[in-house]
Amino acid sequence: MFCHVVDAKLKLGIATVIIAAVIISSLFYNTLSKLSSNGSNNKNNDTIISSKVIRIGYFPNLNHAQAVIGVGSGDFQKELSKHGFKIETFVFNAGPSAIEALFANQIDIAYVGPNPAINGYIASNGQDLKIIAGAASGGAVFVVRNDAGINSSKDFANKKFASPQLGNTQDVALRKYLLDNGYKTVENGGNVTVVPVANSDILTLMLKKEIDGAWVPEPWGAKLVKEGNGRIFLDERSLWPGGKFVTANIIAKTDYLKNNPDVIKKLLTAHVNETTWINDHKEEAIKSFNTEIKKLTGKTIAEDELRDAFSRLGFTYDPIRQSLFKLADNAYDLGFLAKGKKPDISEIYDLGVLNNVLKEKGLDRIA
Numbered sequence: 001m002f003c004h005v006v007d008a009k010l011k012l013g014i015a016t017v018i019i020a021a022v023i024i025s026s027l028f029y030n031t032l033s034k035l036s037s038n039g040s041n042n043k044n045n046d047t048i049i050s051s052k053v054i055r056i057g058y059f060p061n062l063n064h065a066q067a068v069i070g071v072g073s074g075d076f077q078k079e080l081s082k083h084g085f086k087i088e089t090f091v092f093n094a095g096p097s098a099i100e101a102l103f104a105n106q107i108d109i110a111y112v113g114p115n116p117a118i119n120g121y122i123a124s125n126g127q128d129l130k131i132i133a134g135a136a137s138g139g140a141v142f143v144v145r146n147d148a149g150i151n152s153s154k155d156f157a158n159k160k161f162a163s164p165q166l167g168n169t170q171d172v173a174l175r176k177y178l179l180d181n182g183y184k185t186v187e188n189g190g191n192v193t194v195v196p197v198a199n200s201d202i203l204t205l206m207l208k209k210e211i212d213g214a215w216v217p218e219p220w221g222a223k224l225v226k227e228g229n230g231r232i233f234l235d236e237r238s239l240w241p242g243g244k245f246v247t248a249n250i251i252a253k254t255d256y257l258k259n260n261p262d263v264i265k266k267l268l269t270a271h272v273n274e275t276t277w278i279n280d281h282k283e284e285a286i287k288s289f290n291t292e293i294k295k296l297t298g299k300t301i302a303e304d305e306l307r308d309a310f311s312r313l314g315f316t317y318d319p320i321r322q323s324l325f326k327l328a329d330n331a332y333d334l335g336f337l338a339k340g341k342k343p344d345i346s347e348i349y350d351l352g353v354l355n356n357v358l359k360e361k362g363l364d365r366i367a
Contacts, residue, residue, distance in 0.1 A: 054080070054263045055088045057098045057110035060296040062219050062309055063136035063248040064111045065289050070274040072292030079270035085263050091296055095168070103128055108256040109267065111135055114246050114324045115169045115331060122343045128254055130350040131319055133268055135248035135275075139313030140170055141221035142177070142234040144213035145206055150233065153181040157191050162205060162214040166196040167336040169247065169327065173236060174215035176330045203228045217247065219301055219309035226305055235312060244314065245323035252350075261353055268357045271317060278315045286310060317358075318366055321349060 056076075058067035070076040077087050090107055092098045095116030101107045103124065109132070120129050144150045150159065156178065163171035174194060175185065184190025197205060199220045205211045206228035213233065214224065224230040237243035250271065257264055278285040286307055290300045301309075328345055331337045355365040 052084055052263070053086045053088055054109065054260070054267055055090065055107040056267070057090045057092055057101055057107040057112075059092055059098075059111065060293055061217070061248075062289070062306075063113075063139050063217065063313060065278060065285065065315060066135060066271055066274040067111050068292045068296070069278065069285065069288045070270055072295060073288060075274055076267070076270045079273065080263070080266045083262070083266055085266055094165075099123075099129075102251070102253050105253070107253075108260075109250060109252045109264070111248055111250055113169045113248055114327050115167065115172065115336075117249055117251050117348070118324070118328050118331065118337070118345060120251070121345055121348045122337065126345075126347055129251045130254055130257055131249045131324075131348055132252045132257065132264065132350055133250040133271060133317050133354045134246060134319035135250055135271075135316070137244045137246060137314040137316050137318075137320055137323075138235075138237045139218040139247050139309065140173065140215065140236040141218070141232050141312065142174065142213060142215045142236070143206075143221055143224040143228070143230040144233040145209065145211075146229050146231055147209075148212040150212060156181065156183050159212040160193040160195065160210070162195050162197040162202050162211045162216075164196070164199050164202075164216060164220075167331070170215045170217060171196065172327065172331050172334060172336060173239075175334050177215075177234070177239075179334075206230060218313050219305050221312070222305040222308040223301075225308070226302070237312065240323060244320050246320040246327070247313075249319055249324075257350060257353070264353045265357060268317075268354050272354075272357055272361065272363075275315050275317050282310060317354060319349065319351070324348075 056067065056071070058064045058071070060068060071087065071089050080087055090101065092101070092110075095112045096119070098107070098110045098112050099116050099120035102110055102120065117129070117131055148159065149155060161174060163174050165171060171194070178185065178192055178194075183192045185192055185194050195211070197211075197214070199216060202211070202214045202216060202220065203223060206214070206224055213230070216224065221232065225232060236245065252264060286303060290303065290306060294300045325345070328337065332342050337343060351366050358365050
């Protein structure tokens, strides 16, 4: 198994910038530095990749736990090696860079959030990627400082909130929530400030009282509560039917999916197995995730924070499609997707291989 680390820093602007960044990926794609578990040298990017190799991208994030644990523990490789397939892995730190890598033929599949998947699909006119499975649901919270004077939505005026990235999933959720409660951001003539800040810096700003709150993914919500004098004002699950909304999917390059359904099938088998194991062994999963995250980042997460974060996050292979369509509508309404006619993303899913896997396992197929 090979492991690559991608140091991706991408500044996002308005929607057109986001989409343009994906389209001209060759201009923005960062050089991949390869960390090989067996000392192998870098491969030339022009080398034709064997159909027996599947190149997987994922993030060192909690909502990518199936990949973090499954790749790190060797579970994914074991499943695929039974059939003569090999895994090559790339670790990213931003959704747009993973989409760029997919379009540049650096990877075949990736675990990504809903907004990067939507943006990539639109940028390629629906041609170059498909969502082939779900990965995570929930795990996003609106945390406010205990001393910010916020007791209800009536207290948002003249407050300053943070989100992880302009136009990302949590940023859109925060801005939509503010609009739904009668507030506009300052750039739109309102009196609420929303600033894009890296998750790692939000805690510092909370402690310095430079922001009043933040809409963040887990485990950052748990960290802000424990270490940042914060409390959960809103668990985003309360805004969705049944408390379920997509926060991570698996996407595949369309050509690879078409030409290598057997490899995709084994990968999704491993993904379904890992999802089931995590849901049935939460305590073991927490320890395994921390072990693997330390290998990737050099750090662990406090177990009580991780346990708290796990309680608000669901791991699933169901892509929860209706929530993605709603997220796309919200992003469009806020001006983050496109100008003019609303893009059609109705064909973004291809769940045929996933349903074959579920059928063989005697599990309910995705409608």
